Amino acid sequence: MTKYSALSVFRHALSGNKNWGRAWRDPEPKSSYDVVIVGGGGHGLATAYYLAKEHGITNVAVVEQGWLGGGNTGRNTTIVRSNYMMPGNTMFYERSMQLWENLSQDLNYNVMISQRGQYNLCHSPGQMDAARRRGNIMRANGIDAELFDREEVKRRLPYLDYSENARFPIHGAIYQSRAGTARHDAVAWGYARGADQRGVDILQQREVTGYLWDGGKIVGVQTNRGDIRAQKVALCVAGHSGHLAHMAGLRLPVETHSLQAYVTEPYKPLVDTVISFGAAHFYISQSDKGGLVLGGDLDMYNSYAQRGGLPIVEHTLASAKALMPCVSRLKLLRHWAGVMDMSMDGSPFITKTPVDGLYLNGGWCYGGFKATPASGWCFAHTIAKDEPHEDNAEFTLDRFNRGYQIDEKGMGPQPNAH
Amino acid sequence: MIRIKCPICGLRNETEFTYGADATVKRPEMGEQEQQPWVDYVFNRDNPRGWHKEYWHHVQGCRQWVVLERNTLTHEIGECKLAREVEQ
Ligand SMILES: Cc1cc2nc3c(=O)[nH]c(=O)nc-3n(C[C@H](O)[C@H](O)[C@H](O)COP(=O)(O)OP(=O)(O)OC[C@H]3O[C@@H](n4cnc5c(N)ncnc54)[C@H](O)[C@@H]3O)c2cc1C
Numbered sequence: 041m042t043k044y045s046a047l048s049v050f051r052h053a054l055s056g057n058k059n060w061g062r063a064w065r066d067p068e069p070k071s072s073y074d075v076v077i078v079g080g081g082g083h084g085l086a087t088a089y090y091l092a093k094e095h096g097i098t099n100v101a102v103v104e105q106g107w108l109g110g111g112n113t114g115r116n117t118t119i120v121r122s123n124y125m126m127p128g129n130t131m132f133y134e135r136s137m138q139l140w141e142n143l144s145q146d147l148n149y150n151v152m153i154s155q156r157g158q159y160n161l162c163h164s165p166g167q168m169d170a171a172r173r174r175g176n177i178m179r180a181n182g183i184d185a186e187l188f189d190r191e192e193v194k195r196r197l198p199y200l201d202y203s204e205n206a207r208f209p210i211h212g213a214i215y216q217s218r219a220g221t222a223r224h225d226a227v228a229w230g231y232a233r234g235a236d237q238r239g240v241d242i243l244q245q246r247e248v249t250g251y252l253w254d255g256g257k258i259v260g261v262q263t264n265r266g267d268i269r270a271q272k273v274a275l276c277v278a279g280h281s282g283h284l285a286h287m288a289g290l291r292l293p294v295e296t297h298s299l300q301a302y303v304t305e306p307y308k309p310l311v312d313t314v315i316s317f318g319a320a321h322f323y324i325s326q327s328d329k330g331g332l333v334l335g336g337d338l339d340m341y342n343s344y345a346q347r348g349g350l351p352i353v354e355h356t357l358a359s360a361k362a363l364m365p366c367v368s369r370l371k372l373l374r375h376w377a378g379v380m381d382m383s384m385d386g387s388p389f390i391t392k393t394p395v396d397g398l399y400l401n402g403g404w405c406y407g408g409f410k411a412t413p414a415s416g417w418c419f420a421h422t423i424a425k426d427e428p429h430e431d432n433a434e435f436t437l438d439r440f441n442r443g444y445q446i447d448e449k450g451m452g453p454q455p456n457a458h
Numbered sequence: 459m460i461r462i463k464c465p466i467c468g469l470r471n472e473t474e475f476t477y478g479a480d481a482t483v484k485r486p487e488m489g490e491q492e493q494q495p496w497v498d499y500v501f502n503r504d505n506p507r508g509w510h511k512e513y514w515h516h517v518q519g520c521r522q523w524v525v526l527e528r529n530t531l532t533h534e535i536g537e538c539k540l541a542r543e544v545e546q
């Protein structure tokens with residue numbers, strides 16, 4: 041396999057770019073593997089990569105029903121940050137941030153990480169207090185955070201609404217300068233290529249429809265194109281977690297909801313950072329192609345449909361206009377939806393399950409893209425060693441039995457509120 | 459836009475309603491001593507890919523709670539009844 045470099049780009053240009061090899065194989069499955077990972081999104085592919093790289097476990101298959109990154113990995117708004125304050129979350133997301141910072145080099149694949157900074161706006165004195173508390177917790181853990189007052193936010197982001205008429209006056213913001221965005225497809229492709237190079241089989245267009253059992257233990261998967269045996273089966277299926285858990289006789293503290301994203305027509309450079317509105321669920325950044333990328337609320341009702349409803353489009357655009365009146369004449373080019381694994385406390389699972397042989401990675405809500413590197417790293421550790429790493433030790437299913445929910449926003453067990 | 463046939467107000471837009479929760483979850487008897495039934499009640503869900511019974515509140519209409527059957531995969535709408543008339 042070629043190593044990508046400036047020289048290889050130059051060399052291939054001379055031959056008209058006709059001789060690039062494929063980035064990963066399309067193998068026939070073996071009859072059995074040490075580990076079968078279900079789901080070829082970022083998390084599944086990263087898990088395979090780190091199983092091979094960190095633990096030397098290369099007899100691994102990733103089974104994907106569609107194409108790589110066709111789930112939420114290729115549908116998200118690509119914000120990467122590590123501004124979590126609950127024990128259990130803080131250092132996990134910071135591990136992810138540190139892996140992001142070196143990911144392109146590690147994978148020899150440009151994931152286009154752009155640490156352009158992220159602002160969380162505050163619209164009341166109470167929100168400022170909460171932001172100060174969050175920032176202090178971050179800094180106590182060695183994570184960068186800055187608190188800005190209204191004047192400083194106005195100086196940095198002059199295009200927001202600071203007028204007398206602003207529906208939600210801006211009091212200030214908490215800022216993480218290392219936060220930013222990354223290229224979502226490249227993350228899936230980079231991990232796929234890296235895993236494949238280390239011997240992992242990536243099997244696309246193959247849907248897992250059930251499990252192979254030996255007594256009470258899972259020993260493989262049934263797919264629509266034949267059975268595959270495995271010592272360990274690891275789920276990384278995001279919004280389909282409940283469905284695949286159900287096939288194994290488990291009920292999860294998860295509901296599946298749809299979340300939409302929106303892109304406007306290309307526009308001259310305007311938003312050179314990531315801005316989250318604090319008064320409604322809304323955030324905005326700008327892609328390299330110029331489109332403003334907008335995100336908003338869930339559709340609020342359970343859905344596996346992978347398409348969104350119009351009321352939330354209106355709600356999101358109203359939020360955009362309340363925050364940045366200057367966008368009101370831009371046209372939307374596209375909008376789409378992904379199906380989210382919304383957990384009961386807003387935090388994820390990286391854990392063994394009560395079913396022998398079955399491991400679960402899920403419950404990412406709308407924050408799992410940033411988690412991709414650490415999620416794969418910690419899940420690989422959990423699968424290889426049969427025990428969690430300290431950074432994912434709290435992401436168990438039984439935290440709900442013990443009363444140890446990790447609820448960043450104190451919303452309670454209402455999945456659509458996280 | 460989902461359109462819900464409220465038993466009192468007739469066919470109305472989803473924007474008049476607020477989504478409540480899964481309507482199949484049942485509270486254990488108050489004297490229940492075991493922990494698991496409570497954990498299941500508060501946290502665990504069937505989360506079906508298909509037909510789902512759910513509470514909606516007609517908050518900008520008659521203000522009644524209704525139980526709606528809706529397909530989570532196709533968004534097809536089924537029966538809608540007043541919550542107080544649905545057997546618990
Ligand atoms: C609109 C939107 C915006 C978002 N914005 C952000 C953001 O700004 N920042 C952030 O951090 N996160 C964000 N997220 C969340 C983030 O995208 C996800 O949490 C993350 O990508 C999940 O990755 P994954 O690999 O677990 O899931 P996915 O990429 O969804 O991968 C799961 C894969 O499993 C496959 N699968 C499912 N069932 C089966 C089966 N039976 N057999 C075989 N394969 C199966 C699916 O086809 C899919 O490819 C957003 C999500 C959406 C939808």
Ligand SMILES: [Zn+2]
Binds near residue numbers: 468
């Ligand atoms: Zn009504």
